Amino acid sequence: MKKIFGRPRSLKAAPYHYCPGCGHSIVHRLVAEVIDEMDMRGSSIGVPPAGCAVLAYFYFDIDMIEAPHGRGPALATGVKRVLPKHLVFSYQGDGDLAAIGTAESFHAANRGENITIIFINNAVYGMTGGQMAPTTILGQKTTTSPPGRTPLLDGYPVRISEILAQLRGSAYIERCAVNSPAAVMKTKRSIRKAFQYQMDNRGFSMVEILSPCPTNWKMSAVDACKWIDEVMTKEFPLGVLKDIGAKEAGKEKQS
Amino acid sequence: MQGNCVIGEAAIRAGCCFYAGYPITPQNELTEYMAENLRKADGGVFIQSESEIAAINMIAGASAAGARAMTSSSSPGISLKQEGISSMAACELPGVIVNMMRGGPGLGNIRPSQGDYFQATRGGGHGDYRTIVLAPATGQELADLTMDAFDLADKYRTPVMILADGMMGQMMEPVVFRKPKPRQYPDCYVLKGAGDGKSKFIRGLILDAIEMEEHNWKLARKYNLISRQETRCEIHEAKDAEMMIVAYGTAARVAKGAIRRLRGMDLKVGLFRPISLWPFPTRELRELSEHIKHFIVFEMSTGQMLDDVRLALQGFANIDFFGRPGGVVPTPAELSNVVSRRYPQKDAYVDRFLRFKVVEGPFGP
Numbered sequence: 001m002k003k004i005f006g007r008p009r010s011l012k013a014a015p016y017h018y019c020p021g022c023g024h025s026i027v028h029r030l031v032a033e034v035i036d037e038m039d040m041r042g043s044s045i046g047v048p049p050a051g052c053a054v055l056a057y058f059y060f061d062i063d064m065i066e067a068p069h070g071r072g073p074a075l076a077t078g079v080k081r082v083l084p085k086h087l088v089f090s091y092q093g094d095g096d097l098a099a100i101g102t103a104e105s106f107h108a109a110n111r112g113e114n115i116t117i118i119f120i121n122n123a124v125y126g127m128t129g130g131q132m133a134p135t136t137i138l139g140q141k142t143t144t145s146p147p148g149r150t151p152l153l154d155g156y157p158v159r160i161s162e163i164l165a166q167l168r169g170s171a172y173i174e175r176c177a178v179n180s181p182a183a184v185m186k187t188k189r190s191i192r193k194a195f196q197y198q199m200d201n202r203g204f205s206m207v208e209i210l211s212p213c214p215t216n217w218k219m220s221a222v223d224a225c226k227w228i229d230e231v232m233t234k235e236f237p238l239g240v241l242k243d244i245g246a247k248e249a250g251k252e253k254q255s
Numbered sequence: 256m257q258g259n260c261v262i263g264e265a266a267i268r269a270g271c272c273f274y275a276g277y278p279i280t281p282q283n284e285l286t287e288y289m290a291e292n293l294r295k296a297d298g299g300v301f302i303q304s305e306s307e308i309a310a311i312n313m314i315a316g317a318s319a320a321g322a323r324a325m326t327s328s329s330s331p332g333i334s335l336k337q338e339g340i341s342s343m344a345a346c347e348l349p350g351v352i353v354n355m356m357r358g359g360p361g362l363g364n365i366r367p368s369q370g371d372y373f374q375a376t377r378g379g380g381h382g383d384y385r386t387i388v389l390a391p392a393t394g395q396e397l398a399d400l401t402m403d404a405f406d407l408a409d410k411y412r413t414p415v416m417i418l419a420d421g422m423m424g425q426m427m428e429p430v431v432f433r434k435p436k437p438r439q440y441p442d443c444y445v446l447k448g449a450g451d452g453k454s455k456f457i458r459g460l461i462l463d464a465i466e467m468e469e470h471n472w473k474l475a476r477k478y479n480l481i482s483r484q485e486t487r488c489e490i491h492e493a494k495d496a497e498m499m500i501v502a503y504g505t506a507a508r509v510a511k512g513a514i515r516r517l518r519g520m521d522l523k524v525g526l527f528r529p530i531s532l533w534p535f536p537t538r539e540l541r542e543l544s545e546h547i548k549h550f551i552v553f554e555m556s557t558g559q560m561l562d563d564v565r566l567a568l569q570g571f572a573n574i575d576f577f578g579r580p581g582g583v584v585p586t587p588a589e590l591s592n593v594v595s596r597r598y599p600q601k602d603a604y605v606d607r608f609l610r611f612k613v614v615e616g617p618f619g620p
Contacts, residue, residue, distance in 0.1 A: 043448035045320070050460075057456035063446045064456040065319045067312065068342045074309040078316025078324070079446070081300045082273060086448055104312070107305035 008032035010041045012061045021221025023178045023211025024052055024120060028059050030178075030188045031118060034195055035062065035087065044087040045079050047072045051093040052126045070101025073108035076115045087195055089116040095125045098134040098160040105164065112169030112203035116194045119161070119206055122213040123232060130216030134158040137235050142216075157235050161208045165242035171203035173242040177210040177233070179225035202244060210236060258397050259424040262353055262417065263288035265401035266325050267296055269435045271351070273317035273324040275302040275310040279332045280365045281421035282355035286327065307332040311339030311352070318348045319457055321445035323405055323438065327353035329421070330371050331362055333379070340414050341380030344474070345459030349408035349440070351401070352386075353417045355424040358582030366582025367422035367505055372559035375418050376533040383471050385478050387415040387485065388532040390503040394428030400530070402435050409440045411481055418532060420555070422505045422584060487530035488539050492518070496525030498549040498598055501540070501564050503529050505584065506553050512587025513594060520591075522598050532560070537567040544571040549599045551575040553590060555583070573599070 007013060010032035016025045035044050041062055048056035050069035057064040067075040072090035080088040097105050097119050108115060124142055125131040132142040132149060135157050139148040149157075165173045172194055176187035187209055194205035210232050212224035219227060240246070256264070263285050266274070274289040286303070293299040300317070304310035307328055314324035328336060333354045343350055356371045358364040375388045387407050389400045397419065404415040446457065461467040489507075492514055493499065502510040507528040517524040527543060527550070529536050544550070550572050552561045557580045568574055577593045579585045 042450040045446055045448060047316075054460055057458060061449070061454045063449050063454050065316065065446055066346070066456070066458040066460060068338055068459075071308065071312040071339070074304070074312035075316035075319075077302065077309075078273065078275070078313040078318070078322075079320045080316075081302070081313075082317045082320035082322045083447060103305050104309050107309065111302075 008036045010035040010044070010061050012059055014058050016059060017055060018052065019213075019215040021212055021214040021224055022052070023122065023209065023213070026178045026184060027118065027120060027187070027209055027211065028056065030184070030191055031089070031091075032060060034188060034192045037192070038087070038195060038199070040087045040195070043085065044089070045083065047076045047079070047088070047090040049090070049092045049096040051096050053091055053093065053120065054127070056091055070096050070099070071104055072096065072101065073104040073113065073115065073117065077108055077111075077113050080113065080115050084114070087198060089118055089195070091118045092120070093126065094119070094121045094123065094133045094135040098158045102160070105160070106167070109164040109170045109204045109206070110167045112171070114198055114201055114203060116198050117206040118191065119208040120211045121208055121236065122211045122216075124213055124216045126213050126216055134160070135236070137231055159236065161206065161241050164204075164206060169204050170206070170242050171244045172197045172205040173208070174240045175208040175210070175236060175238050177228055177238060179210070179212055179228040197245065208236070210238070256394065256430050257284055257425065257427050258394060258419070259284035259355070260288045261394055261397040261430050262327070262401045263292065265398040265432060266351065266405070267292060267299070268432055269323065269402040269405045270438055271323045271325050271405065272296065272298050273300045273314060273322040275304045275313035275326050277304050277307050277310055277328065277332060279329045281357060281424050282327050282329050282353065284424070285353065285355075307335035308338060311336040311343070314350045315339055315343050315346070315348055318343070318350045319346075319446045321440075321447060325351040325353065327355070329355045329357045329365075330359045330368075333371065333374070337374075337380035340386060341378070341382050341384060342459050343414045344378070344380075344384035344386065345382065346457045347412040348414070348457070349412050350414045351404045351408055351417065352414055354419070356418065356420040358580070364582045365421060367420035367555065367584055368580065368582050369420060369504060369506060369555040369559070370580060371418065372532065372554070372556060375416055376535070376563070384474060385481075385533055387411070387413065387481060387534075388418050389415065389487075390418045390530060390532050391423060392504050392507045392528065394426065394430045396530075397423065398430045398432055402433065406436060407485065409438065411477060412444065413477070418504070420505050482534040485531055486534045486536040486539065488536040489528040489530060490525070490539070490543065491528065492525035493527070493543060493547065495523050496547055497523045498551065498594070499525045499527045499543060499547050500551050500553050500594065501527045501529075501560070502553040503532060503560065506555050509585060509587050509590055510553055513590035516587060516591040517594055520595060522595055524594060524598070529560070535563040535567070537563070540564065540567040541571060544568050548572045549575070551577060551594060551597060554578045556580045
């Protein structure tokens with residue numbers, strides 16, 4: 001009998017600790033599936049962050065090294081420079097990437113560091129209990145913005161992907177979501193493309209994934225998925241923000 | 256060769272193939288040396304990082320991937336690196352960190368100082384850990400101890416710090432580079448992809464308290480082993496000494512000059528120079544106190560190593576202190592004046608300042 005569905009080899013047979021309705025487990029699986037499809041399990045190194053995904057090394061069956069909060073891109077840089085033929089990715093949340101680790105992600109992108117960042121944007125600090133994140137939407141209530149985020153006191157949501165796309169070192173940046181089966185499939189294609197760019201030595205790649213956090217958004221899982229479509233994507237529009245491959249292809253067509 | 260460059264050359268010869276750093280005076284020549292020379296070496300990687308924090312994390316990554324890695328900075332930059340040093344200690348990653356100390360606290364100044372002794376020898380970052388700290392006092396030692404630092408880091412899988420100051424970094428001295436030992440580092444600690452086998456992970460986060468406690472005790476046992484095996488010191492002119500200066504690094508050089516003057520005044524002064532600041536050579540110092548009862552600690556700080564000397568000698572000998580913080584380097588003349596005034600008066604009839612014995616004392620010499 002032909003096996004048509006199973007657990008990816010790059011995932012351990014361990015139950016996730018994530019809350020029901022959380023996007024992390026979906027993204028873990030997608031990353032693992034892509035690694036399997038690319039036949040890279042044996043030469044991949046992942047860098048989990050501080051945050052909900054800190055225990056990713058219990059789930060991924062690949063070599064991993066934990067980074068201090070925000071330092072994933074720096075640590076991944078060190079690994080990648082020593083092992084340039086390996087697939088090296090940093091897995092980070094919004095606080096990790098766009099607040100405490102802004103410098104590390106910005107400069108890794110600017111150096112055109114040949115790594116991939118899997119960026120989970122759920123608009124809150126999930127692990128610490130739902131505090132305001134750099135990506136918290138205006139008006140969104142969190143434990144540290146009880147009346148809702150106001151620009152006057154709290155500033156604006158950071159569109160870090162748009163910022164990194166401006167840098168000449170970045171090769172591929174796309175914003176996706178995992179709130180519907182179609183979105184999940186699209187995200188998987190995006191991760192595959194990012195990893196492929198890395199293996200082709202094209203430079204820095206990042207996939208931002210709008211991911212539901214029903215627990216801290218205080219919603220049902222279904223409502224959380226709807227909220228992504230109705231609110232989050234207004235602030236963080238989905239789509240490709242940078243793709244040097246497409247640009248090159250476009251130029252070829254013109255000439 | 257200039258001190259900073261000596262460290263760079265010794266590191267490259269020891270097989271360091273990864274360096275990340277951020278500019279800060281007085282150690283820029285080391286970063287520049289690595290930029291120039293490490294990139295020429297086969298497989299050598301030099302990265303000018305965006306911050307000290309990024310630099311230490313880059314070497315953590317490189318170290319995990321199996322490279323001999325180094326970063327360097329000076330006092331304020333080392334404060335920034337502490338997060339990463341603590342993390343490397345927790346994850347048991349080898350690495351070499353050079354601190355060319357300058358005046359502090361805060362931004363302080365860029366003059367030579369020894370104000371980071373506590374930070375270096377007490378771990379420095381958060382959590383229950385130590386780093387091996389080596390304090391060179393000559394150009395030759397900068398070379399030798401840099402090579403040793405890489406070996407020690409591998410042997411104990413822990414970050415090792417070279418603690419010197421702006422003076423050591425800027426000074427030029429002739430140096431002979433010895434042949435480095437071949438690297439011995441088991442493959443099982445290196446991340447290089449799972450291949451067809453089992454995957455591994457390196458982590459410092461251990462949520463279960465009992466498991467974390469066990470990890471702490473494991474580290475503690477390692478630190479105890481280091482304390483027993485890796486103390487280093489130099490004992491100079493101690494045979495007939497009645498008083499010992501205890502000093503390290505640049506201060507020890509000043510002390511040697513002062514001792515020449517003091518000996519000229521017939522004052523029997525020697526030098527105890529810790530080379531490993533952690534582990535501190537407590538046993539060696541206490542052995543000295545069996546026949547020498549007067550010690551004066553001399554530091555370019557307000558008194559930090561003084562604590563370790565007290566822990567070693569309290570109740571065994573008299574402990575005095577002289578220090579100049581803030582980037583002041585006292586001359587041997589100044590130190591010899593201080594020491595001569597505090598030299599133990601054994602005999603009421605001897606005027607040592609005239610270098611002339613008046614009468615043999617009734618209680619013998």
